[in-house]
Amino acid sequence: MFGIHAMKNKANNYSVCHREILSLAILIALMILGGGLVRQSAAQEPAPRVKPDPSPRIKVEPAPRIKIDLSDLDNMDLSYLDKIDLSYLDKMDLSFLDKIDLSYLDNMDFSSFDKFGKFSSFDKLGKLGQGKGAGMGLGLGSGSSQSDDDPCEFKIVVLQGLFQADLQRGIAAATDWLKPGSSQTPRCKGAALTLLARNGGKAVTPVILGVARNETDLKLRSKAISVLGASNDDSVIDALREFALNAQQEEISEAALYALSQHNSDRAIGVLGEIAASNKPVSLRRAAISAIANRPGEPAVDALLKTYDADQNLEIRKSVINGLSRRKSERAGKKLLDIAQGSENVELRKYAINAIARRSGDQAIDIILRLYDNEKNEELKDQVINSLCGSNDPRVVHKLIEIARNPATPIERRKRAIGCLSRSKDPEVLKFLEDLLKQ
Numbered sequence: 001m002f003g004i005h006a007m008k009n010k011a012n013n014y015s016v017c018h019r020e021i022l023s024l025a026i027l028i029a030l031m032i033l034g035g036g037l038v039r040q041s042a043a044q045e046p047a048p049r050v051k052p053d054p055s056p057r058i059k060v061e062p063a064p065r066i067k068i069d070l071s072d073l074d075n076m077d078l079s080y081l082d083k084i085d086l087s088y089l090d091k092m093d094l095s096f097l098d099k100i101d102l103s104y105l106d107n108m109d110f111s112s113f114d115k116f117g118k119f120s121s122f123d124k125l126g127k128l129g130q131g132k133g134a135g136m137g138l139g140l141g142s143g144s145s146q147s148d149d150d151p152c153e154f155k156i157v158v159l160q161g162l163f164q165a166d167l168q169r170g171i172a173a174a175t176d177w178l179k180p181g182s183s184q185t186p187r188c189k190g191a192a193l194t195l196l197a198r199n200g201g202k203a204v205t206p207v208i209l210g211v212a213r214n215e216t217d218l219k220l221r222s223k224a225i226s227v228l229g230a231s232n233d234d235s236v237i238d239a240l241r242e243f244a245l246n247a248q249q250e251e252i253s254e255a256a257l258y259a260l261s262q263h264n265s266d267r268a269i270g271v272l273g274e275i276a277a278s279n280k281p282v283s284l285r286r287a288a289i290s291a292i293a294n295r296p297g298e299p300a301v302d303a304l305l306k307t308y309d310a311d312q313n314l315e316i317r318k319s320v321i322n323g324l325s326r327r328k329s330e331r332a333g334k335k336l337l338d339i340a341q342g343s344e345n346v347e348l349r350k351y352a353i354n355a356i357a358r359r360s361g362d363q364a365i366d367i368i369l370r371l372y373d374n375e376k377n378e379e380l381k382d383q384v385i386n387s388l389c390g391s392n393d394p395r396v397v398h399k400l401i402e403i404a405r406n407p408a409t410p411i412e413r414r415k416r417a418i419g420c421l422s423r424s425k426d427p428e429v430l431k432f433l434e435d436l437l438k439q
């Protein structure tokens with residue numbers, strides 16, 4: 001298990017996209033190590049963001065592959081997968097993954113994941129390391145598509161050395177590479193952007209912003225926009241807002257969203273909220289909601305609540321519910337309870353029930369149990385059972401025994417409760433199951 005903890009530490013609060021992909025990678029790794037699908041885990045507040053390291057690109061080999069037995073998938077509770085918000089990946093540029101070391105995925109076979117149905121974005125994992133996009137890496141390493149004798153690769157190493165030896169000279173050289181009319185290749189210019197963003201601070205913001213506004217190469221322009229968030233310079237917020245909301249190219253909007261997700265200011269949260277409430281594609285809006293949910297503090301909760309109340313779109317509201325499930329805020333918990341009890345949409349009530357169950361602490365269990373006792377809708381009572389299944393909390397165990405024992409309870413729900421109890425080693429549970437056999 002220490003390998004899983006290492007992955008979690010490495011993934012700690014990249015951007016929204018990094019966070020969601022690595023969460024999925026951790027999920028898959030746990031499935032392999034545990035011999036089956038994992039159960040839902042307690043939601044936690046996001047930790048402070050760190051910059052991603054430029055690890056070698058991923059090279060996904062076709063063989064050997066690990067086969068995962070999904071033969072009894074139809075009988076498994078997959079509701080916990082709702083907490084992984086991946087729908088926006090269908091249109092987003094994933095090539096920044098080339099800069100993240102996910103080599104432990106190389107031998108995994110993702111072909112069976114089409115059985116997950118609505119979780120169709122899982123097949124993106126089969127394409128890791130491909131495509132185009134922004135990112136913070138220099139593009140070096142054995143996995144690079146460039147040949148080893150590419151002169152640009154050598155020049156990038158020299159430029160990086162100059163940055164280390166004399167920062168100001170390195171900044172001057174990188175700035176020259178990015179001037180209009182420069183003969184440097186897009187690859188060299190991209191490396192210059194990365195080095196400036198990492199080492200130049202606010203002083204180099206005008207240089208990067210100039211490339212973001214004036215560069216004709218779309219990939220390089222997206223790169224410049226994506227690194228603007230690294231400086232935490234408030235002067236770039238208005239430009240990022242313009243790129244995100246008004247750009248015609250999706251790549252530009254996505255790069256701006258990435259930069260905003262890296263920026264620490266409350267103004268960035270406000271712009272993310274504007275994106276979430278905009279007429280941009282739902283995939284981008286959901287990504288903005290997830291970025292907001294990953295931020296600490298009450299301003300993020302304010303933005304989530306405002307988005308939910310202002311938008312009737314079902315997918316947007318589901319994304320907000322998922323975001324609220326990751327917050328420890330009392331206001332977030334109250335909103336989830338209001339939805340679970342009072343929403344006119346049964347599907348949203350189901351999502352809210354799952355979200356409450358994912359929140360840690362004794363209070364969450366108490367709320368879920370009260371929901372079961374007070375609920376009249378049989379479909380929602382079943383959902384409560386599904387959300388509690390796998391918990392070892394004594395209160396949950398006693399409730400499941402009560403449900404399984406009661407002959408007035410629908411037989412399918414009683415069977416479901418017994419299935420949940422079968423995972424327990426509690427002596428009380430074992431005796432109860434033996435007593436049932438004697439009836």
